[in-house]
Amino acid sequence: xxxxxxxxxxxxxxxxxxxxxxxxxxxxxxxxxxxxxxxxxxxxxxxxxxxxxxxxxxxxxxxxxxxxxxxxxxxxxxxxxxxxxxxxxxxxxxxxxxxxxxxxxxxxxxxxxxxxxxxxxxxxxxxxxxxxxxxxxxxxxxxxxxxxxxxxxxxxxxxxxxxxxxxxxxxxxxxxxxxxxxxxxxxxxxxxxxxxxxxxxxxxxxxxxxxxxxxxxxxxxxxxxxxxxxxxxxxxxxxxxxxxxxxxxxxxxxxxxxxxxxxxxxxxxxxxxxxxxxxxxxxxxxxxxxxxxxxxxxxxxxxxxxxxxxx
Numbered sequence: 001x002x003x004x005x006x007x008x009x010x011x012x013x014x015x016x017x018x019x020x021x022x023x024x025x026x027x028x029x030x031x032x033x034x035x036x037x038x039x040x041x042x043x044x045x046x047x048x049x050x051x052x053x054x055x056x057x058x059x060x061x062x063x064x065x066x067x068x069x070x071x072x073x074x075x076x077x078x079x080x081x082x083x084x085x086x087x088x089x090x091x092x093x094x095x096x097x098x099x100x101x102x103x104x105x106x107x108x109x110x111x112x113x114x115x116x117x118x119x120x121x122x123x124x125x126x127x128x129x130x131x132x133x134x135x136x137x138x139x140x141x142x143x144x145x146x147x148x149x150x151x152x153x154x155x156x157x158x159x160x161x162x163x164x165x166x167x168x169x170x171x172x173x174x175x176x177x178x179x180x181x182x183x184x185x186x187x188x189x190x191x192x193x194x195x196x197x198x199x200x201x202x203x204x205x206x207x208x209x210x211x212x213x214x215x216x217x218x219x220x221x222x223x224x225x226x227x228x229x230x231x232x233x234x235x236x237x238x239x240x241x242x243x244x245x246x247x248x249x250x251x252x253x254x255x256x257x258x259x260x261x262x263x264x265x266x267x268x269x270x271x272x273x274x275x276x277x278x279x280x281x282x283x284x285x286x287x288x289x290x291x292x293x294x295x296x297x298x299x300x301x302x303x304x305x306x307x308x309x310x311x
Contacts, residue, residue, distance in 0.1 A: 014141045015210045017217070021134050024127040025221045031120040032224055035231070038109055038116055042234060045106045052099040059092040106234070113231035124225045131218055138211065143179040150176055176201070 017025075066085045073081055157174065160167045270278075 015138060015214050017214060018130070018134060021127070021130045021218065024123065024130045025217055027123040028120070028127050028221045028225060031116070031123045032228065035116050035120060035228070038113060038231065041109055042106060045102060046234065048102055049099065052095055052102065056092065056095050056099065059088055059095065063088045063092065110231070110233050113233070117230050120225070120228055127221060127225070131222075139179055146176070146179060
């Protein structure tokens with residue numbers, strides 16, 4: 001069965017997207033497409049700007065070199081050098097104009113980013129509203145189908161209840177609510193989780209499901225909305241992480257050193273004799289965090305006695 005035939009069968013069964021839902025889906029895709037164009041232009045801008053700035057610096061350097069040549073060349077070559085300078089200046093003006101236009105275009109695009117994001121949010125809100133009304137209509141159809149299907153189960157349940165105590169627990173627990181009026185309470189939720197056994201209402205029937213085909217474009221649009229995030233201007237985006245001082249300590253090389261580079265010389269180590277000859281320094285501290293010599297410096301009484309002897 002082709003997609004067209006499936007759609008016709010679903011529409012006959014009552015499961016079909018309304019024109020309002022189709023229009024809302026299209027509006028979501030259009031809004032996301034505009035945002036995609038904005039992202040592509042903004043993401044390509046840094047490379048374009050860097051390339052133009054590099055070309056402008058090259059032209060300026062070449063013009064400066066030709067200007068220096070005018071002071072060192074012969075008079076016969078002066079006219080040719082000046083023509084070359086004018087040509088380079090014309091190229092420089094063109095590149096500078098292109099750079100200004102690129103920066104202005106990005107500023108204008110980023111100024112419209114909130115408007116584009118707002119359009120996406122609005123389209124998403126309309127889609128959610130239309131989908132909720134669509135599912136409400138589908139709910140009525142499912143409830144009607146379930147009521148009709150439950151009629152065939154009534155004789156089976158009557159036979160089960162007539163069998164006696166062995167099926168009493170099953171007959172008490174068996175419950176198929178009406179989808180339109182059902183509301184799951186917290187107590188029932190815990191009770192249902194406590195049941196033991198296979199739920200025959202769960203599983204796959206193997207029959208084609210018309211709702212899956214109908215809801216596929218809706219779910220795709222909702223998934224695209226879920227991946228959407230607000231636009232972040234280029235100036236506010238996080239810069240690439242740079243490791244500083246990883247290889248040579250603080251202020252050292254950032255890039256990984258080549259294997260061919262000689263390693264940094266290590267500090268010379270003391271021999272045992274040099275370590276023993278070095279005077280011992282007392283580094284212990286008292287309970288106040290001061291070394292043991294600090295107490296003598298703070299002995300005010302001893303300092304007053306010494307001062308009186310000096311007088």
